[in-house]
Every structure is written in C-alpha cells, then in structure tokens.
Amino acid sequence: MTILQTRPEALRPSGGTLIEQFEYGLDAPICLTWELTYACNLACAHCLSSSGRRDPRELSTEQCKAVIDELQRMQVFYVNIGGGEPTIRPDFWELLGYAVDHQVGVKFSTNGVRITPERARWLASTDYVDVQVSLDGATAEVNDYVRGPGSYDTALRALANLQDAGFADAKISVVCTRQNIGQLDEFKAIADRYGATLRLTRLRPSGRGADVWDELHPLPEQQRELYDWLMANGESVLTGDSFFHLSAFGESLPGLNLCGAGRVVCLIDPIGDVYACPFAIHEEFLAGNVLADGGFGQVWQRSALFTELRSPQTGGACSSCAFFDSCRGGCMAAKFFTGLPLDGPDPECVQGYGEAALADDRSIPAASQDHSRRMPTRNEPVMLTLQRREDAVVAAATPPVSACAENPLAGFVAPLEGITS
Numbered sequence: 001m002t003i004l005q006t007r008p009e010a011l012r013p014s015g016g017t018l019i020e021q022f023e024y025g026l027d028a029p030i031c032l033t034w035e036l037t038y039a040c041n042l043a044c045a046h047c048l049s050s051s052g053r054r055d056p057r058e059l060s061t062e063q064c065k066a067v068i069d070e071l072q073r074m075q076v077f078y079v080n081i082g083g084g085e086p087t088i089r090p091d092f093w094e095l096l097g098y099a100v101d102h103q104v105g106v107k108f109s110t111n112g113v114r115i116t117p118e119r120a121r122w123l124a125s126t127d128y129v130d131v132q133v134s135l136d137g138a139t140a141e142v143n144d145y146v147r148g149p150g151s152y153d154t155a156l157r158a159l160a161n162l163q164d165a166g167f168a169d170a171k172i173s174v175v176c177t178r179q180n181i182g183q184l185d186e187f188k189a190i191a192d193r194y195g196a197t198l199r200l201t202r203l204r205p206s207g208r209g210a211d212v213w214d215e216l217h218p219l220p221e222q223q224r225e226l227y228d229w230l231m232a233n234g235e236s237v238l239t240g241d242s243f244f245h246l247s248a249f250g251e252s253l254p255g256l257n258l259c260g261a262g263r264v265v266c267l268i269d270p271i272g273d274v275y276a277c278p279f280a281i282h283e284e285f286l287a288g289n290v291l292a293d294g295g296f297g298q299v300w301q302r303s304a305l306f307t308e309l310r311s312p313q314t315g316g317a318c319s320s321c322a323f324f325d326s327c328r329g330g331c332m333a334a335k336f337f338t339g340l341p342l343d344g345p346d347p348e349c350v351q352g353y354g355e356a357a358l359a360d361d362r363s364i365p366a367a368s369q370d371h372s373r374r375m376p377t378r379n380e381p382v383m384l385t386l387q388r389r390e391d392a393v394v395a396a397a398t399p400p401v402s403a404c405a406e407n408p409l410a411g412f413v414a415p416l417e418g419i420t421s
C-alpha cells in the first residue's frame with residue numbers, strides 16, 4: 001500500500017490525554033526501528049524478520065546516510081537499529097558514527113558477535129549510543145535451543161567486553177518464551193552482574209516466530225507468572241510496552257498501553273520499505289518506501305496505511321470487555337499472524353478469549369518474505385535443525401538456492417573476519 005494522501009490533521013484532537021494524542025499519530029515516530037540488513041550469522045528459531053541472507057537490494061551507505069539526514073531534519077532523536085545482525089554490515093560503524101554526528105542517537109541490537117574489546121572501548125567513548133545484547137536463556141541450554149549453539153557464550157562475552165571497557169548500562173534483551181519464563185530472576189541476576197539493564201519483550205508470531213509460536217509462546221499460567229513478576233520488579237526492568245495485554249489481569253503495567261503501530265512506532269527495513277511495526281513485516285502493513293515514495297517523512301506523515309491506523313478504531317469483539325481500556329484488544333501483529341480478526345481478542349488474551357478464537361476456523365497468512373538461509377524454512381521445525389548432525393548432513397547435500405542462500409554475507413564487498421555462518 002503506497003498511495004500517498006493528505007493527512008487528516010483535522011482528525012487530531014487539540015486537547016485530551018497524551019495517549020489520545022498518540023493514537024492520532026505524531027509528526028515523527030517515538031520508536032523507530034531500522035533494520036540495516038537481513039544478513040545474520042545466526043538463525044534464531046523465532047527471528048521476527050526471518051533473517052539470514054542479505055537482500056541484494058539493501059540500502060547503500062549513501063542511501064543510509066540520506067535517511068539519517070532526514071531523521072535529523074525530522075528531529076527523530078534516536079533510532080533502534082537491528083537486523084539481521086547489523087554489525088556485520090561493513091559500513092555499520094561508519095553509519096553509527098554518522099548518526100551520532102548528526103544528533104540521531106542509536107540503540108542497536110546485536111547477538112554480540114562483533115563486540116570485541118576494541119569495539120567495546122570505542123562504544124564506551126561515544127555519546128548517544130546504547131547497546132542491546134540479545135539473550136533468550138539464562139543458561140546456555142535454554143538460550144542455544146532457540147538462538148543456536150555458542151550464541152550464549154557470544155552474548156556473555158560481549159557483555160563482559162562492554163563492562164570491562166566501562167560501557168555504562170548496556171541492555172540485555174530477552175524474548176519471553178515458555179522455556180525461559182522460569183528464569184526471570186536469573187536473567188535479572190545476569191544483568192546485575194554485568195552492570196546492565198534487563199529488557200523483556202513479548203514473543204510474537206512474526207517471521208520465523210510464526211513457525212515456532214505454538215511451541216514457544218508462554219502458557220496461560222506463565223502469563224500470570226510473568227505479570228506478577230513484572231508487577232514486583234517492573235521498576236528496574238524495561239519492557240518496551242510489549243506486555244500491555246497482561247494488564248487485563250488487573251492493575252495496568254507501566255507504559256502507554258497502546259498499540260503504537262503506525263502511530264508512534266514503525267520500521268524501516270533493509271531495502272527501505274516502511275512497515276507499521278517491526279513485528280508486522282508483511283505487505284498488509286507496508287506503508288511505502290523511503291526511496292520510491294518521497295522519503296521517510298512523506299511515508300510517515302502521509303501514507304494511506306498510517307492515516308488509516310491513526311483513525312478512530314472500534315474495539316470490535318473486545319469492546320464489551322471490562323479490561324478493554326487497558327488491554328485494547330492486545331497486539332495487532334499477534335492477531336494478524338495467527339489468523340485472528342484485528343478487531344478481536346489477542347491470541348494470548350488473559351481472559352481466555354484468544355484460545356477460544358484460535359480454536360475456530362482461521363487462515364494463517366502466508367509470509368510475504370523470508371530471508372532464511374536454507375529455503376524454505378517456514379513450517380519446518382527450525383529448532384530441531386539447529387543442533388542435529390544428521391540435519392547438517394542433509395543441508396550440506398541440498399544445493400543452495402542462490403549464492404545468498406549459501407553465504408548470508410554474499411554481496412558485501414569487504415572481507416568479514418570472525419564471522420561463521
């Protein structure tokens with residue numbers, strides 16, 4: 001959906017609460033995620049962007065700098081950079097420096113593969129840069145089950161390097177799963193040990209996450225355990241507002257408690273496509289492209305999709321729920337990728353309506369893209385292929401679909417030391 005149209009400023013209320021203002025959208029996103037590449041040295045089972053192979057159309061260094069220039073003009077004060085693994089772009093550090101020099105702060109997510117002692121010292125010397133290391137298990141067994149062998153050690157080594165370099169307050173980002181909900185205290189202890197802050201996020205059935213959601217998403221009793229833990233520990237833990245559906249247990253969790261897709265949140269993907277949310281990489285939520293549609297500002301402020309998302313929404317089947325004001329029907333992406341109506345309950349509705357909806361006939365939308373290294377991977381048991389030697393033998397015997405399928409870094413011009421694929 002790339003049609004541009006005039007923004008209905010008249011719809012935006014001149015008064016009201018901050019959240020009411022946010023629902024009608026802002027001139028610039030509060031939470032802009034920019035995935036710089038689909039290339040990744042890992043193959044996490046639940047990767048929201050189905051990353052693995054670089055897309056040959058990814059934005060060039062100069063195109064990325066033009067985007068940063070525009071973010072500066074729009075007064076976007078910081079951007080979340082991710083991927084894929086962004087640090088394996090040869091120009092990653094150059095782009096990071098360029099953003100900082102242009103008053104665009106950066107928080108980047110990494111599996112830690114490139115956070116060497118030298119890089120950690122450089123990061124510690126910069127302002128406006130935050131580092132978020134992904135860790136999905138407080139033990140190697142739990143983490144490596146979804147993120148792949150060795151990834152736990154890589155993440156902890158990166159955290160140690162950051163701490164040794166004097167980098168203050170790195171973030172440890174955890175996707176909450178059925179396997180790690182019982183480790184919340186251990187995650188907090190790891191964060192404390194490295195002088196870091198714990199950040200918990202919700203598993204969404206997006207990207208490869210759709211293939212493993214049934215196995216990984218927390219059980220109803222674990223949702224309650226998570227809610228109770230957040231109520232007790234929430235002040236020292238970040239959540240990115242991702243658990244507002246849990247507010248239907250009672251007291252609201254801190255945060256906006258609102259689906260910000262296209263209102264305060266959006267994603268720029270590696271080829272410049274702009275989606276309503278990082279968890280909604282699908283043509284249904286494609287608002288435009290920074291190259292084809294007049295720049296990011298035009299897409300953010302005038303695309304038909306974002307205009308529609310900012311228009312008054314009905315609560316649909318949820319509107320009669322006593323908890324609608326805090327839960328708002330939950331996450332749009334979670335509903336879409338489980339084939340549930342967008343105006344109905346969240347698949348993890350804590351009042352139980354999601355389970356009932358999931359039991360009805362539904363059609364799960366096909367992925368509109370997949371950058372996994374060995375194609376196709378959707379609907380395969382990705383986790384089981386990560387560690388089994390016999391699968392590696394089968395994979396080795398399967399001809400690659402393309403050079404990119406064989407090497408996730410194909411097309412990058414500079415040699416990439418220290419990366420195994």
Ligand code: SF4
Pocket residue numbers: 242258259260261265277278279280330331332333334
């Ligand atoms: S779609 Fe879900 S993840 Fe995206 S902004 Fe809305 S609630 Fe958050």
Ligand code: SF4
Pocket residue numbers: 245248317318321322323324327328329330344345346349350351352353354
């Ligand atoms: S019925 Fe809808 S509003 Fe109520 S708790 Fe469930 S998802 Fe939230």
